[in-house]
Amino acid sequence: MFSLKCSDAGFDCKKMITGNSKEEIMTWVMDHGKRDHNLTDNDFSPELVNKIQSLITESKE
Numbered sequence: 001m002f003s004l005k006c007s008d009a010g011f012d013c014k015k016m017i018t019g020n021s022k023e024e025i026m027t028w029v030m031d032h033g034k035r036d037h038n039l040t041d042n043d044f045s046p047e048l049v050n051k052i053q054s055l056i057t058e059s060k061e
Protein backbone atom coordinates (compact mmCIF):
# COMPACT_ATOMS: atom_id res chain seq x y z
CA MET A 1 0.00 0.00 0.00
CA PHE A 2 1.34 3.41 -1.00
CA SER A 3 0.14 6.72 0.32
CA LEU A 4 0.70 10.42 -0.14
CA LYS A 5 -0.53 13.37 1.87
CA CYS A 6 -1.53 16.23 -0.39
CA SER A 7 -0.15 18.66 2.20
CA ASP A 8 3.32 17.09 1.73
CA ALA A 9 3.18 18.22 -1.89
CA GLY A 10 2.76 21.80 -0.72
CA PHE A 11 -1.00 22.20 -0.72
CA ASP A 12 -3.14 23.40 2.17
CA CYS A 13 -5.22 20.26 1.98
CA LYS A 14 -6.02 17.34 4.27
CA LYS A 15 -6.50 14.81 1.48
CA MET A 16 -4.64 11.52 1.82
CA ILE A 17 -4.26 9.53 -1.37
CA THR A 18 -3.68 5.80 -1.22
CA GLY A 19 -3.09 3.16 -3.87
CA ASN A 20 -1.48 -0.16 -4.69
CA SER A 21 1.33 1.33 -6.77
CA LYS A 22 3.12 4.62 -7.32
CA GLU A 23 1.55 4.79 -10.76
CA GLU A 24 -1.89 4.51 -9.22
CA ILE A 25 -1.06 7.28 -6.76
CA MET A 26 0.08 9.55 -9.58
CA THR A 27 -3.18 8.93 -11.42
CA TRP A 28 -5.16 9.93 -8.34
CA VAL A 29 -2.90 12.89 -7.57
CA MET A 30 -3.42 14.31 -11.05
CA ASP A 31 -7.15 13.66 -10.87
CA HIS A 32 -7.39 15.30 -7.44
CA GLY A 33 -5.09 18.19 -8.39
CA LYS A 34 -7.13 19.04 -11.45
CA ARG A 35 -10.43 18.72 -9.64
CA ASP A 36 -9.65 20.39 -6.32
CA HIS A 37 -6.60 22.58 -6.94
CA ASN A 38 -7.33 23.90 -10.44
CA LEU A 39 -4.16 22.35 -11.84
CA THR A 40 -3.72 21.44 -15.49
CA ASP A 41 -1.57 18.86 -17.26
CA ASN A 42 0.99 21.63 -17.82
CA ASP A 43 1.31 22.12 -14.06
CA PHE A 44 2.48 18.53 -13.69
CA SER A 45 5.98 19.20 -14.95
CA PRO A 46 8.59 16.42 -14.78
CA GLU A 47 10.02 18.22 -11.74
CA LEU A 48 6.69 18.19 -9.91
CA VAL A 49 6.02 14.58 -10.85
CA ASN A 50 9.47 13.61 -9.56
CA LYS A 51 8.89 15.56 -6.36
CA ILE A 52 5.53 13.92 -5.76
CA GLN A 53 6.93 10.45 -6.47
CA SER A 54 9.69 11.07 -3.92
CA LEU A 55 7.03 11.96 -1.33
CA ILE A 56 5.05 8.76 -1.73
CA THR A 57 5.49 6.46 1.24
CA GLU A 58 5.02 2.71 1.33
CA SER A 59 3.28 1.04 4.25
CA LYS A 60 3.16 -2.67 4.97
CA GLU A 61 -0.55 -3.01 5.61
Ligand SMILES: [Zn+2]
Binds near residue numbers: 011013032
Ligand atom coordinates in the same frame (compact mmCIF):
# COMPACT_ATOMS: atom_id res chain seq x y z
ZN1 LIG B 1 -5.32 18.30 -2.23
